[in-house]
Every structure is written in structure tokens, then in C-alpha cells.
Amino acid sequence: MKLTEIAPVPGMPSHVAGLSALRSRVLTIIDIAALIHGHATPTDQRRLAIIANISGHSYGLMVDGVSDINAVDGGPQPLRGQIAPEWRPYARGLVDGDAGACLLVTLSSFVEAGVWPQAA
Amino acid sequence: MDELLQEFISETQETLEALAGEVVAWEADPADRDRLDAIFRFFHTVKGSCGFLNLPRFERLSHAAEDVLSEIRAGTRGADPATVSAVLAVMDRIGELTEAVATGTALPNENDDFLIGQLAERQAEAAHPEAEQAPLAQPQPGAPRSAPRTIRLPLSLIDQLMNGVSDMVLARNELSRKLRERSADPELDAAFERLSSCVADMRDAISKTRMQRVDRLFAAIPRMVRDLCRDLGKRVDLTLEGGDVEMDREMVEMVVDPLTHIVRNSIDHGIETPERRRARSKPEVGQLKLAARQSGNQIVIEIADDGAGIDTRRLVDKAIGDGRLTPEAAGRMSEAEKLELIFHAGLSTAEKITAVSGRGVGMDVVRANIERIGGNIALDNHPGKGLTIILRVPLTLTIIPGLIVRAGGQHFAIPRSAVVEILHDNNEMLSVDSVGGARVATIRGVRHSMIDLEDVLGLPVLNQPGPRAIMVVRSSAGTPYALGVSAVDNHEELVIRPASPLVMATGVYAGMTLPDNGRPMLLLDAGGLAQAMDLPTIVDDRAVRDKAERANGDACEETVAALRFEEISGERRLLQLSMIERVEDIDRSQFGRSGGRAFVRLDGRLVPVVNGQHRFDTPLVTALRLRDGVSEACYPVAAVLDIVDMPVTPDMVAMHGMVSGVALIEGEHLEVVNPFALFASLPTDPISDCAVGRCILADADDGWTREILAPLLRQAGHKVAMGLPMGEQPDSGDIILCASADAGAAAELTGRPVVRLRTSPRPVGPGDASIYRYDFDGLMAAIAAAGGRRNGL
Numbered sequence: 020m021k022l023t024e025i026a027p028v029p030g031m032p033s034h035v036a037g038l039s040a041l042r043s044r045v046l047t048i049i050d051i052a053a054l055i056h057g058h059a060t061p062t063d064q065r066r067l068a069i070i071a072n073i074s075g076h077s078y079g080l081m082v083d084g085v086s087d088i089n090a091v092d093g094g095p096q097p098l099r100g101q102i103a104p105e106w107r108p109y110a111r112g113l114v115d116g117d118a119g120a121c122l123l124v125t126l127s128s129f130v131e132a133g134v135w136p137q138a139a
Numbered sequence: 140m141d142e143l144l145q146e147f148i149s150e151t152q153e154t155l156e157a158l159a160g161e162v163v164a165w166e167a168d169p170a171d172r173d174r175l176d177a178i179f180r181f182f183h184t185v186k187g188s189c190g191f192l193n194l195p196r197f198e199r200l201s202h203a204a205e206d207v208l209s210e211i212r213a214g215t216r217g218a219d220p221a222t223v224s225a226v227l228a229v230m231d232r233i234g235e236l237t238e239a240v241a242t243g244t245a246l247p248n249e250n251d252d253f254l255i256g257q258l259a260e261r262q263a264e265a266a267h268p269e270a271e272q273a274p275l276a277q278p279q280p281g282a283p284r285s286a287p288r289t290i291r292l293p294l295s296l297i298d299q300l301m302n303g304v305s306d307m308v309l310a311r312n313e314l315s316r317k318l319r320e321r322s323a324d325p326e327l328d329a330a331f332e333r334l335s336s337c338v339a340d341m342r343d344a345i346s347k348t349r350m351q352r353v354d355r356l357f358a359a360i361p362r363m364v365r366d367l368c369r370d371l372g373k374r375v376d377l378t379l380e381g382g383d384v385e386m387d388r389e390m391v392e393m394v395v396d397p398l399t400h401i402v403r404n405s406i407d408h409g410i411e412t413p414e415r416r417r418a419r420s421k422p423e424v425g426q427l428k429l430a431a432r433q434s435g436n437q438i439v440i441e442i443a444d445d446g447a448g449i450d451t452r453r454l455v456d457k458a459i460g461d462g463r464l465t466p467e468a469a470g471r472m473s474e475a476e477k478l479e480l481i482f483h484a485g486l487s488t489a490e491k492i493t494a495v496s497g498r499g500v501g502m503d504v505v506r507a508n509i510e511r512i513g514g515n516i517a518l519d520n521h522p523g524k525g526l527t528i529i530l531r532v533p534l535t536l537t538i539i540p541g542l543i544v545r546a547g548g549q550h551f552a553i554p555r556s557a558v559v560e561i562l563h564d565n566n567e568m569l570s571v572d573s574v575g576g577a578r579v580a581t582i583r584g585v586r587h588s589m590i591d592l593e594d595v596l597g598l599p600v601l602n603q604p605g606p607r608a609i610m611v612v613r614s615s616a617g618t619p620y621a622l623g624v625s626a627v628d629n630h631e632e633l634v635i636r637p638a639s640p641l642v643m644a645t646g647v648y649a650g651m652t653l654p655d656n657g658r659p660m661l662l663l664d665a666g667g668l669a670q671a672m673d674l675p676t677i678v679d680d681r682a683v684r685d686k687a688e689r690a691n692g693d694a695c696e697e698t699v700a701a702l703r704f705e706e707i708s709g710e711r712r713l714l715q716l717s718m719i720e721r722v723e724d725i726d727r728s729q730f731g732r733s734g735g736r737a738f739v740r741l742d743g744r745l746v747p748v749v750n751g752q753h754r755f756d757t758p759l760v761t762a763l764r765l766r767d768g769v770s771e772a773c774y775p776v777a778a779v780l781d782i783v784d785m786p787v788t789p790d791m792v793a794m795h796g797m798v799s800g801v802a803l804i805e806g807e808h809l810e811v812v813n814p815f816a817l818f819a820s821l822p823t824d825p826i827s828d829c830a831v832g833r834c835i836l837a838d839a840d841d842g843w844t845r846e847i848l849a850p851l852l853r854q855a856g857h858k859v860a861m862g863l864p865m866g867e868q869p870d871s872g873d874i875i876l877c878a879s880a881d882a883g884a885a886a887e888l889t890g891r892p893v894v895r896l897r898t899s900p901r902p903v904g905p906g907d908a909s910i911y912r913y914d915f916d917g918l919m920a921a922i923a924a925a926g927g928r929r930n931g932l
Contacts (some may be wrong), residue, residue, distance in 0.1 A: 024658060026549070026658050026659045026660065026661075027549065028642055028645075028648075028661060029547070029549070029596035029597055029598050030595070030596045030597055030645045030647055030671075031641070031642065031645060035641055035642070038638075038642075038651060038659035038661070039659065040653055040658065040659050045636060045638075045651050045653050045659045047638070047639040047641055047642055049641075076637070076638075076639040076640065077639075078639060
């Protein structure tokens with residue numbers, strides 16, 4: 020989805036960009052860049068979001084771009100090498116893409132990552 | 140086959156639910172053929188269907204029950220309590236079996252023969268009619284009703300429909316905006332209007348699919364009451380009213396548990412045993428009445444019993460015993476506040492823990508559950524005569540009337556039910572005061588904690604031309620508070636959806652809504668806001684609760700006479716009258732300041748001025764002369780207003796400097812001056828006359844002396860004269876300050892104490908008694924010392 024207007028939610032950690040409406044669904048927009056790098060994406064650079072339904076709620080996960088949708092042959096490979104600590108909570112494995120190895124992440128981990136620090 | 144089975148299951152479950160009440164009613168009135176027939180029909184249907192579906196256990200059970208019932212129909216057997224119990228037990232078992240079939244688990248392997256045996260075991264029971272009669276349930280007239288034609292639909296389909304309609308409404312709104320941008324076309328407008336009204340009708344109709352009769356809520360009650368009465372040996376006459384009121388399906392589910400709990404409590408703790416009731420000259424049979432009615436967009440459910448009511452004294456004792464209340468605080472509590480204690484966690488009046496209630500899950504949970512769905516709970520207690528509990532819940536969970544408020548440039552919604560009133564901050568009935576860092580809004584004499592929404596949410600407070608709006612908000616767990624927002628924009632029916640857990644985790648939002656403009660909006664949680672700001676709530680903060688008690692206890696509180704006066708800075712304050720010796724008008728020239736302390740010359744003595752005032756615009760200064768028995772002090776004020784009665788303990792304690800708290804007098808709240816702090820702040824040593832004399836600056840022509848030293852001395856309360864007086868002897872109180880050696884030599888000749896100043900930080904030699912001119916403390920000390928020498932001290 021192309022992101023349009025995002026209504027900010029005050030009092031939230033920086034990675035929660037706000038709420039956005041997709042027809043009659045309200046999405047909670049998660050700024051993945053903020054989650055990984057710690058600083059929020061400027062408003063004018065917000066472009067695309069992946070819409071996901073995670074445990075009954077709709078989320079939009081902000082990404083820089085979507086390259087392709089692929090069926091991955093051979094399933095995920097175990098992680099190799101030293102994954103940077105900021106990616107570690109989200110990484111699940113490696114997959115072979117057309118352009119080489121890609122990190123496999125699960126969308127729900129981004130959402131949960133936001134919930135637990137709050138709960139603690 | 141599966142479909143048939145599914146249908147059988149849901150039909151059976153539904154009938155079971157509806158029948159539970161009927162059986163109890165039938166027991167009360169065995170002659171009621173209609174009810175008997177209805178029950179008989181149920182077993183008959185079950186028997187028929189399960190033969191077909193190959194469910195032998197169902198068949199056996201229902202067959203046995205049917206036999207017994209047909210005997211009763213034929214009149215060869217009476218409907219005694221034992222029989223009814225047995226029939227109910229069979230119904231329960233059928234319910235369990237149905238549940239098991241529905242979930243696909245193994246059928247509970249219990250002995251059905253035992254139940255069937257119980258059915259047959261009538262002679263023995265009939266010979267010993269039980270002393271305790273079963274309760275009577277009297278559903279509203281018209282009980283045997285014919286069900287309207289219905290079909291079954293999965294919930295997901297209805298939710299889908301609901302979403303579809305919401306989308307439609309949004310599309311319509313967008314279309315409407317687009318149409319407005321174009322030139323008016325009456326034909327198009329008319330067509331659009333028609334579309335609009337269709338959409339609106341549809342929305343209403345879909346909303347209705349969510350509604351359910353309160354009957355469903357009441358369905359399980361008669362059975363529960365009956366069983367409880369048998370267990371506890373009590374007799375209760377149950378009345379149900381208003382079963383045809385409709386409320387949201389989800390809401391029904393949310394209310395079932397609290398309602399069940401309240402009914403249990405009522406029977407267990409409220410209604411007494413027949414013996415005790417007799418002793419209290421009440422009818423042996425207790426009355427329990429459940430009534431539902433719609434009131435605006437709320438459903439009101441009243442649970443009234445004529446039992447013992449709540450013994451507030453015992454509640455208070457218990458609370459004191461638990462250490463959650465001090466006896467003093469308890470003494471100040473009003474009856475209503477004591478009653479509130481029942482909502483405290485872990486507090487129960489049950490003397491002993493029974494199987495039914497009193498296990499620590501109490502009214503606090505009930506209240507929490509009711510409030511979670513936006514409802515509230517009220518008690519009407521008549522000790523010894525009964526208790527009425529009034530539940531108010533919104534009609535539906537999903538559509539609530541809400542106010543749209545604006546804060547920090549954003550819009551938020553807040554449930555209408557949470558808002559008590561809205562004022563503009565320029566309203567005369569409202570005053571906002573700042574006390575000890577906290578803000579307090581007083582509205583018609585009632586004080587509320589005051590917070591700004593922007594502060595809670597960390598938004599900037601924007602400047603705006605008009606007045607801000609102040610809402611009095613009722614938070615679920617605590618006292619009402621005032622919430623400041625930029626403006627209250629609108630009142631709308633809002634479709635509320637749950638927000639994602641991420642958003643809910645902040646605790647200040649209750650959900651979100653998508654208004655017609657398509658921009659998502661957050662619904663504020665009034666209780667959460669108060670918690671986020673750590674506002675005093677009754678449940679959490681006992682210290683503040685005590686404070687609130689005091690505030691509420693005003694009327695009966697001991698008072699002392701206090702003087703109401705206006706400070707020179709304009710505030711109005713109170714001071715205990717007994718502290719004031721007299722009020723006097725003093726010439727302003729008598730006031731002065733020395734070494735940072737203000738004083739006044741009275742009757743040849745120097746008296747400290749406690750509030751530090753020493754410069755006045757008027758020639759005569761009104762001053763309070765205070766005395767604590769030993770020391771005295773003077774308190775200049777702008778005006779003395781009147782003498783009022785002030786509560787001994789201020790309504791709000793805020794030990795903050797000179798102010799001990801705030802008292803509410805005639806709708807105005809006034810800071811109370813703390814006499815203790817006043818006298819404690821006095822200098823321990825008596826003020827000497829030292830600074831009254833002039834400081835003569837010998838080097839009148841020196842720029843530094845003129846521009847820097849002179850103002851400094853004046854500021855410190857000294858009188859300053861420029862230049863050595865020529866030809867006249869200086870006054871005995873004068874001190875001479877000189878910066879140059881020439882002036883110093885001339886000064887020595889006057890015979891007055893001289894303070895020499897030097898420009899270098901270090902003394903020139905060991906004999907140099909001069910003071911570095913920027914050493915303020917040294918300078919002041921030297922002047923004081925010189926003054927002391929002058930007075931021979």
C-alpha cells in the first residue's frame with residue numbers, strides 16, 4: 020500500500036508512526052527503520068507499507084521498497100555469520116533470492132518487539 | 140450429516156438456555172401446563188433427533204425424562220422439588236454432552252444411570268417434602284411466547300456485513316465531498332440523497348443484528364437462584380422484569396459474569412436465612428428483583444434485594460483491621476464513602492468464606508468489569524432493609540456517543556459518558572489555581588485536579604485566539620478531574636474498534652474510531668489519562684484519599700476563626716485569627732530592610748516582617764501584628780477582608796513554604812498561611828538597630844561608588860548619603876564607607892566607624908583592614924560590625 024495520511028499517536032515510542040486508514044480498516048503504522056536504526060523516517064520519505072494482520076489487528080509496516088514477491092525454493096536456511104544486534108530480534112533465517120541471500124524476517128516480530136518493552 | 144448435527148447442537152443449546160428458567164417456574168407452579176408442555180417438547184425433540192443422529196446416550200436420557208414428565212402430565216405424579224432437580228440434572232447432562240459433541244471431545248463418561256435412577260426415585264423423596272421450598276421465579280407476564288421466525292447466521296458474516304456498511308458510508312462521504320466541489324445539480328443531488336438515506340437505513344438495520352434481548356442475560360438466573368437457595372437453605376422469591384429490552388450481543392456477554400456475581404452475593408450475603416428473617420420480622424421469603432430498562436443509550440439493570448444490606452460499620456472495621464484505613468480517616472468518611480469500600484480489592488463483609496462467594500473475588504472485579512465496557516455501578520444501601528445495585532451499561536460496545544476534542548493540533552475522541560460537563564476557561568464559575576506545582580480547578584466550589592491533555596500526551600500547547608475548554612471528566616476508578624483541551628469540536632456517534640496492543644499499551648487510549656473524514660482518531664481512556672498523570676484516585680492513593688475525605692468532610696468539620704486578607708501581591712489568604720494580636724496601620728517609613736531581612740520599627744523596637752515586604756506604595760501600610768507568645772512579627776497586607784470560619788485541617792494539604800494548604804471558603808479557595816512556618820522563619824537573634832543609620836559614602840565623586848556601591852547598599856536596605864556632610868556632625872548611627880585613602884583620612888576625623896574598601900582582591904599588608912570592594916558578604920559583615928561597634932554591642 021502507498022502510505023497516505025498518517026495520524027500520529029502521541030505518547031508512543033518513535034517506531035509507531037501512527038494510524039492510517041485503509042478503506043474502513045485502521046492500520047497501526049510501524050516504522051521499521053525507527054525500530055532498527057532508532058530514528059524515525061521523516062514524514063516526506065514515508066512511501067510504502069506492507070499490510071499485515073497480526074493477532075487480529077491490522078498493521079502497516081513501513082518499508083523503503085518492495086523488490087519482488089518470490090516463492091523461495093528450499094525453505095529458509097539457518098542464519099550464518101554474525102547478525103548485527105539490531106537485526107537479531109527479527110531475523111529468522113536466510114533465503115536465497117535472485118540477487119543473493121536475503122534475510123528472512125517475520126512481520127509479527129516487529130510488532131511484538133514494540134509491545135514487550137512497553138509491557139516491561 | 141455434519142450439518143444436521145451442527146444444527147441439532149445449536150438448537151439444543153439454545154433451547155436448554157431458554158428452558159432453565161421455565162423449569163424453575165414450572166416447579167413453582169406445577170399446574171402450569173404450558174411450561175410443562177414446553178419442557179416435554181424439548182425432551183421429545185431431543186429424543187427424536189438423536190435417534191436419527193445415532194446419539195444413544197442423549198436418547199436414553201431424554202427418554203427417561205420424557206417418561207417422568209408424561210407421568211406428571213397425566214397427573215399420576217407431582218412436580219416435587221426432587222423431581223425437578225432430577226429433570227434439571229438430566230438437562231445439564233444433555234448440555235454437557237452437547238458441548239462435548241460440538242467441540243468434538245470425548246463424551247464425558249459419567250454414569251447416566253444414576254441420573255435416570257434419580258428420576259425414578261420419587262416415592263422416597265415425595266414422602267419427605269423438603270422444608271425449604273424452591274424459589275419462585277416469575278418472569279414477566281406473557282411468558283409462554285411464540286418465538287419469531289429466525290435463521291442462524293455465523294457471526295463472522297454479520298461482522299463482514301458491518302464492515303461492508305462502514306466502507307459504504309466512507310465511500311458515500313467521499314462522494315458527497317466530491318459533489319460539493321462541483322456545481323449544484325439538483326437531479327444528481329436528489330439521487331445522492333436517496334443513496335445516503337439507503338445507506339443510513341442499512342447501517343441501522345445491520346446494527347440491529349447485533350442486538351439481543353436481555354432475556355438471554357436473565358436466562359441462567361432463575362436456575363442459579365434456585366440452586367443457591369437449596370445449597371444455602373434460604374428462600375428467595377425472584378422477579379425478572381424487562382427481559383424484552385435489547386442490548387448488544389457482546390455487551391450481554393460482558394455483563395453476564397458481573398450480574399451473576401451480584402446475584403450470588405445478594406443471596407449469599409444479602410438475604411438472610413428464614414430464621415433470621417423471622418427474627419427481624421421480615422417475611423421468610425426474601426425478595427430478589429432483577430429489572431432491566433433502557434434509558435437513553437444506556438441499559439440500566441437493577442438488582443434489588445430486601446436482605447441485610449451492607450453493614451458499613453463492618454466494612455470500615457475490616458478496612459481498619461487490614462491496615463488500609465486509619466481510624467481517624469474512617470471517622471471523617473461519609474456514609475457513601477464507607478460504602479465505596481466494598482469496591483476495594485479483597486474486602487468482603489462475609490464473615491466466613493462460603494462456597495458461593497467471599498473468596499476474594501469481589502465487588503472490585505465486578506466494578507472493573509462493568510467499567511471496562513464503559514458502564515458504571517451504583518449502590519443504594521438500606522442497612523437491614525436491603526440493597527439495590529444499579530448497573531448502567533452502554534447499549535452497545537461498538538457505537539458510543541463521543542466528543543471530539545482538539546489538543547495540540549490533533550483530534551481525539553472521548554466517550555460522552557465520561558464527561559460530566561464542559562466549561563470554557565473564561566467562565567466565571569471556574570477558577571484554576573496553582574498550588575504547590577499542582578493545578579486545581581474549582582468549579583462552583585468543587586475542587587478537581589486539573590490536567591491538560593497536551594501535557595499527558597506530550598503535545599505542544601498551541602496558542603489560540605479563543606478560550607480553552609475545560610472538561611470535568613469522570614474517571615472510572617477515581618474522583619472526577621478537570622481536563623483541559625484546546626477545544627471541544629463536535630459530538631458524534633462513533634464506531635469504536637479496538638486499537639492494536641501497541642497503542643493500547645500506552646494506557647491512555649481505549650480504542651480508535653474512523654470518523655467520516657477517513658482520518659483515524661483515537662479514543663481517550665478517561666481513567667487511563669488520570670493514571671498516566673498520577674492523579675489521586677481513591678483506589679490507588681490512600682494519602683490522597685484521606686485528603687479527599689477531608690475535602691468532603693468540610694461540612695461537619697471543626698472550624699476555627701481565620702482572618703481573610705489580601706496579600707500585597709494580590710492573592711487572598713487565610714491566617715488563623717488567634718495568631719493575630721492586632722491589625723495596625725503603620726507609616727511606611729518605619730519599614731526597612733537589612734542584611735536581606737525586612738523589619739519594621741514599632742514602639743521603638745524592631746520587629747521582623749515575615750513576608751519580606753518592605754517597600755510600599757501607600758503612605759500607610761496595613762499590617763497584622765502576630766505573636767506566638769514569645770516572639771512577635773509583622774505581616775503587612777494589602778487589605779484585611781473579613782473573619783471567616785476555616786476548617787482546622789485545610790481541604791488540601793500542601794506544605795509549601797509559608798502555605799500549609801488550601802481551604803475553601805464561600806466558593807473561593809484560599810491558601811492558608813502556616814503560622815508555624817511564619818515564626819520558624821524569624822531570625823533567632825533579635826534584630827539590632829544596626830542598619831537604621833545612614834551609610835555615608837565618602838567618595839561622592841567616584842563613579843564606582845556612585846553607580847555600583849550606592850545601589851547595592853540601598854538594595855540591602857541601607858540608607859545612603861553621598862559625600863561627607865560638610866560642616867555638620869554625622870548622626871550617631873552613621874557609618875562611613877570610603878574607597879580612597881584621602882576620603883578615608885577625612886572620614887576618620889568624624890569619629891564614626893569607617894569601612895574601607897580596596898580595589899585589589901588581596902590585602903596590601905597584614906595591617907590592612909580594608910575589604911575588597913566586590914566581596915559582598917565581607918562588606919555587609921563589615922557594615923554590620925561597624926553598626927555593632929557604633930551601638931556599643
